[in-house]
Amino acid sequence: MTDRLTLRGTATALPGWFDGQFRSMALEAGAVERVFPASIPGATLRRAGFFDAFPDGASPAGAGAPADSFRPPAVCYHAYAALAGGVLETPILLTAAQTCFRDADRGSDDDARLWQFTMREIVFVGAGPWVAEQRSTWTRRARAFAERLQLEAAVEPATDPFFGDVSRGRRLIQQLKHLKDELRLAAGPRTIAAASFNSHETFFGSRFGLTLGDGTVAHSGCAAFGLERWTLAFLAQRGEDAAAALLKG
Amino acid sequence: MNSFESRILAFIQRELLHDRPVDISEDTYLFDEGLIDSLKILQLIAFLEVETDRPIPDRDIVMEHFRTVKAMAARFASRSA
Numbered sequence: 552m553t554d555r556l557t558l559r560g561t562a563t564a565l566p567g568w569f570d571g572q573f574r575s576m577a578l579e580a581g582a583v584e585r586v587f588p589a590s591i592p593g594a595t596l597r598r599a600g601f602f603d604a605f606p607d608g609a610s611p612a613g614a615g616a617p618a619d620s621f622r623p624p625a626v627c628y629h630a631y632a633a634l635a636g637g638v639l640e641t642p643i644l645l646t647a648a649q650t651c652f653r654d655a656d657r658g659s660d661d662d663a664r665l666w667q668f669t670m671r672e673i674v675f676v677g678a679g680p681w682v683a684e685q686r687s688t689w690t691r692r693a694r695a696f697a698e699r700l701q702l703e704a705a706v707e708p709a710t711d712p713f714f715g716d717v718s719r720g721r722r723l724i725q726q727l728k729h730l731k732d733e734l735r736l737a738a739g740p741r742t743i744a745a746a747s748f749n750s751h752e753t754f755f756g757s758r759f760g761l762t763l764g765d766g767t768v769a770h771s772g773c774a775a776f777g778l779e780r781w782t783l784a785f786l787a788q789r790g791e792d793a794a795a796a797l798l799k800g
Numbered sequence: 801m802n803s804f805e806s807r808i809l810a811f812i813q814r815e816l817l818h819d820r821p822v823d824i825s826e827d828t829y830l831f832d833e834g835l836i837d838s839l840k841i842l843q844l845i846a847f848l849e850v851e852t853d854r855p856i857p858d859r860d861i862v863m864e865h866f867r868t869v870k871a872m873a874a875r876f877a878s879r880s881a
Contacts, residue, residue, distance in 0.1 A: 720838030723861045727841070728831055 566778035577646035587629035593619035622652035626672040642677030689774035703737040736784035745780040826869040
């Protein structure tokens, strides 16, 4: 795991360019944009079951931050907390980007994993079939986007468990039901996960008291794009000249 | 239904569904119906391991082998005594 990344030259503008693309896709799809705080309450992470799934924990927000707060390990926890206790008369489609931090390696595959990275998420909360359709749609959009950029990409079941490695049952259910797929991009001799498409079923709906108009528990899902990873893969596959051309539009 | 399918079905009805009045057969799609959660899958694996006297590696736990009672029996029957 690399701590953090310093970008130079053309690469400095690429994460912002990618974020602009994903943000536009989200807004065109009708998503509402949110800006979330740079720290997240421990109570929210506990409610989300984060520490059960990842006992190595999250990075403390540090001096000056409110007590019992952490640097966000993902964007979407904020979204469930913001919606907590609500009755959703219509489906919710939100988007937000944020610097995220993960202490734990999570037993994952690659050395492209950063402690600090930037994630653009699209979060969908609603009835099960609608959430499933959103997840498929975002998988399709991401794949088409990679194709437009002439990037070698493949969608496959994730090796990085959303629910952590400690809960074998949840991990196996995730594996069985394909609850987490990821889009992997070639980057040199390896591939790296640059986006993931997740179904949480009613896990967060139950924990955050999200109900639908008919009284049933809401399903949720999200699509998450790792901006540094798109940058790394684009530079590895297409090179600096193509990146410069991309930025010129 | 063969005897292995019957034993799996009986285990699911008795131990996982606690004899709830849910109508399931050897062809019921257990996961689509939301009948098996993260705890029950572990109980089910443990049951199959005892029945077959063989550990089931995580890589074998895929929908193709677990979708229905019939699929489980077909996959793991050859390992049972």
